[in-house]
Amino acid sequence: MRYPGYLSLFFIGIIFQLIGCGQKKDNLVRISFNYPKAAGDTVLIARTNMVSLDSIGMGRVVLDSAGKGIVEFTLDAPVFAGISAGQLAAGLLVSPGDEISIVPSRPGSKHMLGFEGDGAVVQEFLNEAVRFRQGMERWKGNLAIRLDKEEFLNARDSLEKGYDQLLAKLKSNPNISGEIRDLLTRQIKMSVLFYQYNYAIGRDSIDIPVSVWEATSEMPVDSIALKTGIFDFALIGSFYYQHKISNGIYGENEEMDGDSLDLIFPFLVEEKIKSSKYPKVIEEFLRAKSADYQISMYGLTPSVIKLANTLEREIASNDFRKVIREDIARWEKLGPGKPAPDFAGTTPDGKKISLSGLHGKVVYVDIWATWCGPCVEEFPNSKKVQADFKGNDQVAFLYVSVDRDTLAWKKMVASGKVPNGIHIINSSDSPNSVWNLYYVWGVPRYLLIDAQGRMVATHADRPSSGKVSKELRKLLTRDQLAQK
Structure with missing residues (x-):
C-alpha cells in the first residue's frame, strides 16, 4: 500500500533544479524566501532516501509575516532536494556554495514559484517540464495507464518529443554546462522510463507493447542517478523489486506452500539480485531495498533478521545500512511484550x-x-x-x-x-x-x-x-x- 504514497511523492520529486556552476570553495548552501503568500508557513528542505522513499530533512524555516526566511545547510556534493510548505512545492538540485532565492512567479506565468540566483534558468525549465509531464497523465481525455497498447505508444512518444523540445531550448544557454545538461538528460530519461513502468506494472506481457516490455524488464544501471537522488530512479527501483524480483520469486516457486517459501524467501531474493551481476552500488541498492520492503511488510521474522545481519556485514554504504537499522528499531518497539500503541x-x-x-x-x-x-x-x-x-x-x-x-x-x-x-x-x-x-x-x-x-x-x-x-x-x- 505504499504505491499511492509513491505517486504523491512523484509529483513533488520530479520538479528538480540542476545548476550549471563551476567548482565552489564554500560548502554552505543558502536558500532565501521572499514569498508573501506563504507568510507564517514552515518550509522544509528535504532530500529523498533512495531506499525507503522517506524524506531526510536538510533544513527548515518558519517564514515571517512578510513571507521571508532563510535556510542554510552544508553539502559536500550536489544532491536533489525538495521544498515543501503549505503554499510551496518545488524541487532543487543544490550544490555546495549555491545561493538560491524563491520569489513569486512573474505575472502571467503558469508556475507557482519564481527563482533567482543559482540555477534559476534550469529551475524554470523544470517547472515547465513537470507541467508538461502532469499533462501527459491523460492522453486524449483518458488516463495514460488505461490506454491500449497503440495509444500508449503514441502518448509515450509525445512525452519524449516534448521533453526533447524543452531540452533543445537549453543548448544555446552559455550558463548551463555540459555536465548539467547530462544530468538533466538523465532525469528526463528516468521520467520517461517511470512513465512506462507505471503503465506496465500489473499487466500481462501480452498487453504491453514490445518496446515498453523491453524497457521495463531490467533495472536501469545508473549510479549517477542513484548518487544524485533522481527520484524517478528510486521509484523504478521500488517497482522493479516488488514486481520483477519479489513477484518473480513467488511465480517461480508456486509449488511451495506459503509458510515454507516465507522461510527461505529473503535468501532467494539475495540469490536473484546477486546473479544479475549489477555494478556493486546498484546491487547494494537493491539488496537494501529488499530488506527495507521485507521488514516493512513482514516485521522482524527470524529469516528477515538473519538477512539484516548479513547486509550489515556486507553492504558498504552507510546510508543503506542506516535505513535497515532504522527499520529494525521501529519494529523492535512493537516487539512481543512491548506496550501496544493505542488507537x-x-x-x-x-x-x-x-x-x-x-x-x-x-x-x-x-x-x-x-x-x-x-x-x-x-x-x-x-x-x-x-x-x-x-x-x-x-x-x-x-x-x-x-x-x-x-x-x-x-x-x-x-x-x-x-x-x-x-x-x-x-x-x-x-x-x-x-x-x-x-x-x-x-x-x-x-x-x-x-x-x-x-x-x-x-x-x-x-x-x-x-x-x-x-x-x-x-x-x-x-x-x-x-x-x-
Missing part, C-alpha cells in the same frame, strides 16, 4: 472505542477494508474462530476498517457478511491511526494483543490458517496461570 475509532452508530478500552481482554485485531477481496474472503473463517469462543468475554474480536468511504463500510457491516465482533473505522491519514502506528502496508493485517495490553504478534496468523484459536487459548491459559 481509537468510531462504530457504525457513532460511538468511540479505543484499543485501551479493551484492557483486560485478549484482543485479536483484524485490519481490513471493503474493497479488499482477501480481507472479505477471510470472514467465513473469522466467524468460525469466533464460534470457538462463544460466551467467553475474555476475548475481543476488533475489526478495524481503513476505508475512506464510510457509507460503504456501514453498509457492509449491516449486511451480515462480516463477523459480529467490534467494528470501528479508523482513518489512515491520522498519525495515530492503526495504519501508521503499526506500519501497515496492506490489508488484511492481523494483530494479537494480550490482556495486559502488550504485543504478542504484529503479523498474527490469518483466520484461515487454523492456528488462531490455539493461540488465543494459549494466551487465556497464560493469563489464568498468572492470576493464581
Whole structure:
C-alpha cells in the first residue's frame, strides 16, 4: 500500500533544479524566501532516501509575516532536494556554495514559484517540464495507464518529443554546462522510463507493447542517478523489486506452500539480485531495498533478521545500512511484550472505542477494508474462530476498517457478511491511526494483543490458517496461570 504514497511523492520529486556552476570553495548552501503568500508557513528542505522513499530533512524555516526566511545547510556534493510548505512545492538540485532565492512567479506565468540566483534558468525549465509531464497523465481525455497498447505508444512518444523540445531550448544557454545538461538528460530519461513502468506494472506481457516490455524488464544501471537522488530512479527501483524480483520469486516457486517459501524467501531474493551481476552500488541498492520492503511488510521474522545481519556485514554504504537499522528499531518497539500503541475509532452508530478500552481482554485485531477481496474472503473463517469462543468475554474480536468511504463500510457491516465482533473505522491519514502506528502496508493485517495490553504478534496468523484459536487459548491459559 505504499504505491499511492509513491505517486504523491512523484509529483513533488520530479520538479528538480540542476545548476550549471563551476567548482565552489564554500560548502554552505543558502536558500532565501521572499514569498508573501506563504507568510507564517514552515518550509522544509528535504532530500529523498533512495531506499525507503522517506524524506531526510536538510533544513527548515518558519517564514515571517512578510513571507521571508532563510535556510542554510552544508553539502559536500550536489544532491536533489525538495521544498515543501503549505503554499510551496518545488524541487532543487543544490550544490555546495549555491545561493538560491524563491520569489513569486512573474505575472502571467503558469508556475507557482519564481527563482533567482543559482540555477534559476534550469529551475524554470523544470517547472515547465513537470507541467508538461502532469499533462501527459491523460492522453486524449483518458488516463495514460488505461490506454491500449497503440495509444500508449503514441502518448509515450509525445512525452519524449516534448521533453526533447524543452531540452533543445537549453543548448544555446552559455550558463548551463555540459555536465548539467547530462544530468538533466538523465532525469528526463528516468521520467520517461517511470512513465512506462507505471503503465506496465500489473499487466500481462501480452498487453504491453514490445518496446515498453523491453524497457521495463531490467533495472536501469545508473549510479549517477542513484548518487544524485533522481527520484524517478528510486521509484523504478521500488517497482522493479516488488514486481520483477519479489513477484518473480513467488511465480517461480508456486509449488511451495506459503509458510515454507516465507522461510527461505529473503535468501532467494539475495540469490536473484546477486546473479544479475549489477555494478556493486546498484546491487547494494537493491539488496537494501529488499530488506527495507521485507521488514516493512513482514516485521522482524527470524529469516528477515538473519538477512539484516548479513547486509550489515556486507553492504558498504552507510546510508543503506542506516535505513535497515532504522527499520529494525521501529519494529523492535512493537516487539512481543512491548506496550501496544493505542488507537481509537468510531462504530457504525457513532460511538468511540479505543484499543485501551479493551484492557483486560485478549484482543485479536483484524485490519481490513471493503474493497479488499482477501480481507472479505477471510470472514467465513473469522466467524468460525469466533464460534470457538462463544460466551467467553475474555476475548475481543476488533475489526478495524481503513476505508475512506464510510457509507460503504456501514453498509457492509449491516449486511451480515462480516463477523459480529467490534467494528470501528479508523482513518489512515491520522498519525495515530492503526495504519501508521503499526506500519501497515496492506490489508488484511492481523494483530494479537494480550490482556495486559502488550504485543504478542504484529503479523498474527490469518483466520484461515487454523492456528488462531490455539493461540488465543494459549494466551487465556497464560493469563489464568498468572492470576493464581
